[in-house]
Amino acid sequence: xxxxxxxxxxxxxxxxxxxxxxxxxxxxxxxxxxxxxxxxxxxxxxxxxxxxxxxxxxxxxxxxxxxxxxxxxxxxxxxxxxxxxxxxxxxxxxxxxxxxxxxxxxxxxxxxxxxxxxxxxxxxxxxxxxxxxxxxxxxxxxxxxxxxxxxxxxxxxxxxxxxxxxxxxxxxxxxxxxxxxxxxxxxxxxxxxxxxxxxxxxxxxxxxxxxxxxxxxxxxxxxxxxxxxxxxxxxxxxxxxxxxxxxxxxxx
Amino acid sequence: xxxxxxxxxxxxxxxxxxxxxxxxxxxxxxxxxxxxxxxxxxxxxxxxxxxxxxxxxxxxxxxxxxxxxxxxxxxxxxxxxxxxxxxxxxxxxxxxxxxxxxxxxxxxxxxxxxxxxxxxxxxxxxxxxxxxxxxxxxxxxxxxxxxxxxxxxxxxxxxxxxxxxxxxxxxxxxxxxxxxxxxxxxxxxxxxxxxxxxxxxxxxxxxxxxxxxxxxxxxxxxxxxxxxxxxxxxxxxxxxxxxxxxxxx
Numbered sequence: 001x002x003x004x005x006x007x008x009x010x011x012x013x014x015x016x017x018x019x020x021x022x023x024x025x026x027x028x029x030x031x032x033x034x035x036x037x038x039x040x041x042x043x044x045x046x047x048x049x050x051x052x053x054x055x056x057x058x059x060x061x062x063x064x065x066x067x068x069x070x071x072x073x074x075x076x077x078x079x080x081x082x083x084x085x086x087x088x089x090x091x092x093x094x095x096x097x098x099x100x101x102x103x104x105x106x107x108x109x110x111x112x113x114x115x116x117x118x119x120x121x122x123x124x125x126x127x128x129x130x131x132x133x134x135x136x137x138x139x140x141x142x143x144x145x146x147x148x149x150x151x152x153x154x155x156x157x158x159x160x161x162x163x164x165x166x167x168x169x170x171x172x173x174x175x176x177x178x179x180x181x182x183x184x185x186x187x188x189x190x191x192x193x194x195x196x197x198x199x200x201x202x203x204x205x206x207x208x209x210x211x212x213x214x215x216x217x218x219x220x221x222x223x224x225x226x227x228x229x230x231x232x233x234x235x236x237x238x239x240x241x242x243x244x245x246x247x248x249x250x251x252x
Numbered sequence: 253x254x255x256x257x258x259x260x261x262x263x264x265x266x267x268x269x270x271x272x273x274x275x276x277x278x279x280x281x282x283x284x285x286x287x288x289x290x291x292x293x294x295x296x297x298x299x300x301x302x303x304x305x306x307x308x309x310x311x312x313x314x315x316x317x318x319x320x321x322x323x324x325x326x327x328x329x330x331x332x333x334x335x336x337x338x339x340x341x342x343x344x345x346x347x348x349x350x351x352x353x354x355x356x357x358x359x360x361x362x363x364x365x366x367x368x369x370x371x372x373x374x375x376x377x378x379x380x381x382x383x384x385x386x387x388x389x390x391x392x393x394x395x396x397x398x399x400x401x402x403x404x405x406x407x408x409x410x411x412x413x414x415x416x417x418x419x420x421x422x423x424x425x426x427x428x429x430x431x432x433x434x435x436x437x438x439x440x441x442x443x444x445x446x447x448x449x450x451x452x453x454x455x456x457x458x459x460x461x462x463x464x465x466x467x468x469x470x471x472x473x474x475x476x477x478x479x480x481x482x483x484x485x486x487x488x489x490x491x492x493x494x495x496x497x498x499x500x501x
Contacts, residue, residue: 083472
């Protein structure tokens with residue numbers, strides 16, 4: 001249990017939000033079991049040898065590319081990631097790039113890789129990558145956005161004057177936590193795109209799938225408190241009578 | 253409103269409200285409510301999803317939503333989820349057999365998560381009843397037991413018809429821990445191993461913090477302290493490996 005929490009704590013919340021996948025699936029998809037003790041009498045009955053150190057890069061943990069990158073027997077050099085107290089860059093934020101060939105340009109945050117403190121900015125900081133090269137075909141070039149460190153390579157843009165600004169998290173009078181530009185004192189709102197996932201743009205515009213329970217049916221309250229256990233209630237409603245007396249038994 | 257949950261049945265879109273209509277009388281017990289519409293094909297997905305690259309689905313049922321539902325509804329929902337799970341497991345097996353890709357495997361996790369949540373809610377209700385009526389949880393009891401090697405583990409108790417002191421076979425198979433020289437030697441080494449693992453982890457963290465301090469001199473110290481609570485950061489800063497090869501002024 002502790003190990004799974006540890007593993008999941010490494011996949012950042014904001015890097016998996018867009019995929020809209022359950023944590024349970026992400027855990028299952030990235031898990032690599034090297035050894036599991038067989039059933040029976042063992043010195044350590046439930047001993048499992050799993051991969052504990054993963055390399056997090058541009059490929060998301062549930063993809064086959066990630067699995068390939070972290071295949072059994074593949075080991076990577078240690079990566080130092082600067083600790084951050086609160087994540088402050090969201091999908092759809094306007095940021096200015098402070099380093100690299102697109103230094104000084106502004107763009108929109110497209111993807112978050114929280115495990116490495118990375119964001120990619122739409123159409124900026126790109127490189128050309130050659131793909132599909134084989135005999136008889138010289139390959140095609142793809143423009144790929146390279147990641148940028150949120151700690152030093154990007155800065156948020158103040159919406160009032162469209163200039164890069166340092167910022168702070170502060171509380172409004174309503175108790176809401178907001179990002180505030182320390183240069184102008186203006187609030188930098190979290191964009192609506194931050195809640196977008198691969199399945200819907202906003203929660204309100206979600207298109208129900210054929211097997212979904214309708215929202216009204218989910219919120220409808222049918223529970224009535226009764227002095228009965230679950231089994232007693234279900235048996236009552238189905239007309240099952242049980243008058244056998246269980247024998248006396250001992251727990252040990 | 254954004255409320256959706258994965259729920260399926262052979263009857264197409266069978267929602268909980270339509271399930272309620274069957275809650276008429278005890279007579280229903282004699283009649284089978286669910287109609288076998290597709291026979292064994294209920295174990296397979298809808299034909300239009302065969303060979304699909306992706307099958308969209310909502311999210312799993314949350315505990316707070318399940319708490320609103322009556323026992324009968326939960327009972328019915330359990331079987332809806334169970335059938336869905338059987339269908340998904342069959343489809344997964346079939347995809348593996350035919351060396352094809354099983355589309356959207358996260359559906360299985362959504363259904364299983366819903367089933368876990370449902371079971372937890374039922375358990376909550378039963379515990380509340382037993383606490384009120386009998387002053388105990390009514391759950392399967394357990395205790396921390398010391399095994400024959402002297403290692404402690406949680407033992408889930410079982411029901412027996414005769415008390416423990418009369419049960420000779422149980423006594424033979426479930427030996428109590430009796431300290432002797434061998435187990436004490438073993439435990440000493442075992443605890444040493446645990447201690448060394450703990451120490452190694454502390455040292456590893458300490459070295460990692462030095463590495464971080466060297467790479468990110470303007471780092472947020474509060475965040476560092478939160479992430480590595482067992483590391484003495486002042487000591488790491490004073491370390492020779494952090495300050496480099498010169499005498500501080």
